[in-house]
Amino acid sequence: MALELPVSGAWRPGDPPGNRRFARLAGDRPFVLEGGGALRDVQVAYETWGALSPAGDNAILVCHALTGDSHASGDQGPGHPTPGWWSNLIGPGLAIDTNRWFVVCANVLGGCQGTTGPASLHPDDGRPYGSRHPVVTMRDFVRTQAVVASDLGIREWLSVIGGSMGGMQVLEWGVMFPERVRSLVPICTCLAASAQQIAWWSTGRRAIRMDPRWRGGDYYEAAAGDGPHGGLAMARMISQITFRSDDVFTDRFGRQVVEPIEGFELWQRFQVERYLEYHGDKLVRRFDANSYLLLTKAMDLHDLGRGRGGMDEAVRRITAPTLVMGVSSDVLYPTYQQETIAGALLGNGTDVDYVEIDSPHGHDGFLIERDQVGEPLHQFLIDVEKSAQ
Amino acid sequence: MALELPVSGAWRPGDPPGNRRFARLAGDRPFVLEGGGALRDVQVAYETWGALSPAGDNAILVCHALTGDSHASGDQGPGHPTPGWWSNLIGPGLAIDTNRWFVVCANVLGGCQGTTGPASLHPDDGRPYGSRHPVVTMRDFVRTQAVVASDLGIREWLSVIGGSMGGMQVLEWGVMFPERVRSLVPICTCLAASAQQIAWWSTGRRAIRMDPRWRGGDYYEAAAGDGPHGGLAMARMISQITFRSDDVFTDRFGRQVVEPIEGFELWQRFQVERYLEYHGDKLVRRFDANSYLLLTKAMDLHDLGRGRGGMDEAVRRITAPTLVMGVSSDVLYPTYQQETIAGALLGNGTDVDYVEIDSPHGHDGFLIERDQVGEPLHQFLIDVEKSAQ
Numbered sequence: 001m002a003l004e005l006p007v008s009g010a011w012r013p014g015d016p017p018g019n020r021r022f023a024r025l026a027g028d029r030p031f032v033l034e035g036g037g038a039l040r041d042v043q044v045a046y047e048t049w050g051a052l053s054p055a056g057d058n059a060i061l062v063c064h065a066l067t068g069d070s071h072a073s074g075d076q077g078p079g080h081p082t083p084g085w086w087s088n089l090i091g092p093g094l095a096i097d098t099n100r101w102f103v104v105c106a107n108v109l110g111g112c113q114g115t116t117g118p119a120s121l122h123p124d125d126g127r128p129y130g131s132r133h134p135v136v137t138m139r140d141f142v143r144t145q146a147v148v149a150s151d152l153g154i155r156e157w158l159s160v161i162g163g164s165m166g167g168m169q170v171l172e173w174g175v176m177f178p179e180r181v182r183s184l185v186p187i188c189t190c191l192a193a194s195a196q197q198i199a200w201w202s203t204g205r206r207a208i209r210m211d212p213r214w215r216g217g218d219y220y221e222a223a224a225g226d227g228p229h230g231g232l233a234m235a236r237m238i239s240q241i242t243f244r245s246d247d248v249f250t251d252r253f254g255r256q257v258v259e260p261i262e263g264f265e266l267w268q269r270f271q272v273e274r275y276l277e278y279h280g281d282k283l284v285r286r287f288d289a290n291s292y293l294l295l296t297k298a299m300d301l302h303d304l305g306r307g308r309g310g311m312d313e314a315v316r317r318i319t320a321p322t323l324v325m326g327v328s329s330d331v332l333y334p335t336y337q338q339e340t341i342a343g344a345l346l347g348n349g350t351d352v353d354y355v356e357i358d359s360p361h362g363h364d365g366f367l368i369e370r371d372q373v374g375e376p377l378h379q380f381l382i383d384v385e386k387s388a389q
Numbered sequence: 390m391a392l393e394l395p396v397s398g399a400w401r402p403g404d405p406p407g408n409r410r411f412a413r414l415a416g417d418r419p420f421v422l423e424g425g426g427a428l429r430d431v432q433v434a435y436e437t438w439g440a441l442s443p444a445g446d447n448a449i450l451v452c453h454a455l456t457g458d459s460h461a462s463g464d465q466g467p468g469h470p471t472p473g474w475w476s477n478l479i480g481p482g483l484a485i486d487t488n489r490w491f492v493v494c495a496n497v498l499g500g501c502q503g504t505t506g507p508a509s510l511h512p513d514d515g516r517p518y519g520s521r522h523p524v525v526t527m528r529d530f531v532r533t534q535a536v537v538a539s540d541l542g543i544r545e546w547l548s549v550i551g552g553s554m555g556g557m558q559v560l561e562w563g564v565m566f567p568e569r570v571r572s573l574v575p576i577c578t579c580l581a582a583s584a585q586q587i588a589w590w591s592t593g594r595r596a597i598r599m600d601p602r603w604r605g606g607d608y609y610e611a612a613a614g615d616g617p618h619g620g621l622a623m624a625r626m627i628s629q630i631t632f633r634s635d636d637v638f639t640d641r642f643g644r645q646v647v648e649p650i651e652g653f654e655l656w657q658r659f660q661v662e663r664y665l666e667y668h669g670d671k672l673v674r675r676f677d678a679n680s681y682l683l684l685t686k687a688m689d690l691h692d693l694g695r696g697r698g699g700m701d702e703a704v705r706r707i708t709a710p711t712l713v714m715g716v717s718s719d720v721l722y723p724t725y726q727q728e729t730i731a732g733a734l735l736g737n738g739t740d741v742d743y744v745e746i747d748s749p750h751g752h753d754g755f756l757i758e759r760d761q762v763g764e765p766l767h768q769f770l771i772d773v774e775k776s777a778q
Contacts, residue, residue, distance in 0.1 A: 036652035195638035249584035263425030264524040
């Protein structure tokens with residue numbers, strides 16, 4: 001099976017574009033990153049749904065999480081290895097109603113589904129960036145999204161919405177471009193990564209680095225099947241546990257084994273192990289190990305207060321009405337962090353609402369609980385829309 | 390640094406014995422394991438503290454957790470790479486008072502600190518067992534401990550006490566030898582491993598297997614420094630996160646970095662990463678990767694009800710008064726599992742008490758919270774002692 005796999009699950013220019021469109025950042029000057037590095041010839045892959053109103057005032061930006069991409073809604077198909085990650089919320093008549101609103105989702109910088117990232121070709125030598133790709137941050141992501149907005153003629157977003165890593169971008173939008181956001185919806189996220197979150201993500205990075213096939217990040221020219229699949233799968237397996245919950249694992253898997261045998265064998269698998277392996281193997285087919293490194297590092301570096309005179313000063317810049325959402329059973333981005341976000345904004349005099357989703361599904365609840373996420377989200381968007389009329 | 394390390398941190402017969410003593414299981418017949426395998430010439434390393442009363446009725450068995458060993462109390466020194474893991478509870482005048490009671494702790498089968506395990510030499514060829522070592526279970530551990538008890542002339546334990554993996558052995562003692570235990574103290578443990586617990590431990594096993602230096606388990610004859618240290622350290626780093634808590638990590642590490650630099654670098658470490666690496670490196674010096682595999686598998690296989698007509702039937706065999714303890718912030722063996730143990734025993738008519746330790750330290754709280762563990766434990770032991778007079 002390993003031999004069928006490309007070295008990286010990254011989308012490559014020869015692959016079908018699917019629903020992607022591409023924005024190019026000014027080619028005549030480098031895109032300087034928050035961390036000090038720079039990239040030339042940056043390309044941003046994005047998708048849109050619905051139609052932009054003549055006034056350009058019905059646009060919603062949706063920001064994806066770690067292993068998401070621009071394909072927030074729609075079927076699996078050529079160029080899109082998986083169905084849209086929020087297809088249950090984005091579409092005609094759905095909570096983020098594409099009959100009413102113009103929805104945009106862009107793959108983040110450092111990603112691997114069409115936006116410039118470590119699997120992209122370096123303009124100097126036409127070979128993949130690999131280990132040469134600089135560290136990126138949420139603020140870099142937001143700046144590329146601002147370029148897409150300008151290209152599309154969107155001066156101000158009706159809302160910027162996202163969960164997990166997407167929510168970090170939502171908060172950065174509120175601080176960096178308060179005049180370009182009419183509302184914000186950060187979900188299952190944080191003002192700054194906690195030590196435990198850093199611990200989890202850094203362990204995943206270590207798993208990738210431990211894989212000899214990672215080759216210091218320069219594996220793209222290795223033979224098919226010879227990429228750092230073991231390390232990336234392992235990183236995913238660790239995170240998959242943190243994405244779900246004890247209760248869900250007990251209900252779904254209990255102590256069932258995959259193949260009952262007489263006696264015991266060290267590598268005999270319980271069903272929960274097969275489930276984790278399935279998710280590890282699946283990610284390897286559509287993701288790039290170096291992107292996993294860069295984006296988890298970007299999450300660890302997420303700190304709204306950095307370089308802004310502290311968290312309070314940073315939060316004070318957020319003026320847009322905000323709907324904060326959390327999932328009751330989330331152990332990775334616990335509800336206390338959502339309450340902290342809401343509390344910080346409230347102290348700021350901003351119009352803030354906090355909705356806690358009652359779900360056993362853990363962090364992934366924001367992707368699963370269609371109605372509990374969709375209903376307050378839809379109502380919030382309607383209210384924001386009305387408030388401007 | 391790697392070159393200084395032996396291939397395995399296992400104690401070897403040429404090393405100083407420290408406070409160890411050794412029991413040998415009958416050499417004329419194989420020790421048949423629950424899983425169907427068998428071992429010959431089994432040796433059990435144990436330590437004792439205090440003096441056995443003439444009546445032989447003041448003996449307490451303490452069962453160690455995953456990476457513990459027989460050195461439950463005492464200093465670091467030749468043969469004992471770390472201080473006793475429960476030195477704050479076991480000693481003269483302490484909660485488990487060695488002026489009053491005779492305390493025994495034995496290294497588990499499959500371990501690496503003197504009891505037969507994968508680093509031990511196979512009697513057939515004098516070479517390490519390695520991949521040939523059979524799977525072991527809690528019930529096998531208990532049977533070796535019963536042999537030690539008989540060797541020492543202990544017909545009945547005043548109490549059997551242990552946390553985490555140690556608590557699993559405590560429960561098995563209650564089921565397997567109800568007539569040989571006057572009381573039980575299972576702490577931060579479970580009646581049967583949950584799917585999430587299996588998920589965590591299996592991820593650690595995968596980390597070891599992923600290390601090319603693990604060599605399918607037969608690495609003992611590799612050059613010094615060439616053992617599966619990376620995999621074992623990684624397994625430990627994962628588990629170390631589950632042993633502690635979000636709050637403790639935030640308080641201790643926050644978002645501090647080890648060495649501040651201008652800009653960002655992918656492998657720059659936060660303090661919490663250094664902490665995890667420290668614990669990974671430390672374990673590698675005193676533990677054996679194959680033991681980690683076997684003992685985590687033994688924990689996953691822990692199911693008090695297996696082969697006994699179900700959990701209710703198994704629990705019904707436990708007749709000894711029991712003190713169950715849990716730690717409020719334990720995310721690995723959550724308090725609901727301790728309540729389940731207590732509830733099951735109560736339904737059984739046994740004398741049961743449940744004490745919840747209020748601590749931010751997570752699972753490791755049972756090793757840290759000296760007073761909160763020690764006081765109810767001491768009182769319980771005194772009561773048990775009195776009840777027999």
